[in-house]
Amino acid sequence: MTYTRPLPHAMSPMPDFEEQARLDFALALKGVLRGSLREKLPSVYENRAAPEWAEENGRRPQDWREVGNAMEQTDAYKWWSALGRAQQEYYVDVTSAVCIRQLPDLIDRYKKLTGGETKGSLQLSPGLPIPDYQNDVDIHCVPGSYFIELTEDDVWSGARSDLGSFIFSMGKHGALNEDKGVAGAAFVKKRFPDLQVKRVLDMGCTVGLSTLPYCDAFPDAEVHALDLSAPSLRYGFARAQALGKAVHFKQGNAEHTDYPDGYFDLIVSHILLHETSSTALPNIVAECARLLRPGGVMLHVEVPVRRTEAFDQFITSWDVRYNNEPFWATLGEMDLVKPAIEAGFHKDDIFEETVPTHNDKVGGWLGYGAQKARGE
């Protein structure tokens, strides 16, 4: 199901008439780019890009990089990319403006929702170093990214992320953009039916879009959520209050946390790994191994970066160049078994499978994880 508006809650940034009209236009533009124009790109490749590249090189393109070299010469791909980047910058600008206009009110709502008795908790660590892979590039071309603090008790980046995620996914990931969490929890329950879950950790939770479904899936469990971004965590904590969910939010780096050894039964993340680096990813997997109790499970729900066809792999890598996703393509080719073995997981306990989506994202999410051996 596709939603035209996010489900409003007490922390929602609410676009005014003109802002909503601009967001509706941004969705319409993306619909055309991802619809009728995107659908023609394979044919452009077969009829133009591949034959012309073959004429120059004496053979057809072999891998996704060569497919890219061929496609990047075509006007179709150039314009599709230019329009795609324009659409991205446009909707980011509109969602940013919505949240700036309402920032005093959003901060007021944050204080009211979190000022008294709360469900869960919020623990911030001012001065926490932001790793270079997040600090040196504004992910998704959002000026200010997740870390800018425009004023005291700032929640701007969290609010923008909540609204922006819905627009980016074109309303296809649920009215609360919850699909990755719902899908991840369902996957865990099906694949590990005997797993007893008393404590869950969601790494890289941002505002908790994917965290909250674990409160519903494991109602007796204590749900924790970790992120680098203070504004996202403030917003996420208030959003959880607004939606009546108990989550313990903490500011920290998933590579090195301060939770005790063996503290969690289940550790999950949702589209976190592709925002890290080839150095950080093994650290995160090793941290998961440390934090899991024997028999505990790690599941990283990722964008489907693995593609068998070179053309699909190239198109999937569009975000690397045009949407500030520098690690995306590297992750798509990375051996994910190796870091898990180095972290101490047994080879037979490591998995890489499709996590079925609960909405209409074709192909589902990539599920990478492992179960920690019992009795160690």
Add this chain to the structure above:
Amino acid sequence: MEIAELPKASKGGRPFALDSEDSEKLLNMVIALTAEVSVLNDKVENLAAVAAKGLAFERDDVLAYQPDEEEIKQRAVYRKELVDRVLRIIHADFERQTAPKVDYKDMIKMVSGQD
């Protein structure tokens, strides 16, 4: 409450897909202008709906009007058609590029019987 100014540029550089950066900058302006056309259409549709239903005609009432399901669908169709009209030349270009390349000079030679 003092609020710092939000930067306009994202860190990480700005790639340009078109051969001309200036053309791509103009493209971004065209997109923003087209969006404003779409905004104006939504306002006109609100005005028309409020008038047709005999509702209050103050500015805030017009802007607060909530279209019903059918009106939402009609406006979505308008936006898609607006985008398609603005991108007509791009649609045409895509269509040409999904077929093998034909040199128009060869066509002239063919119809005129020249070698």
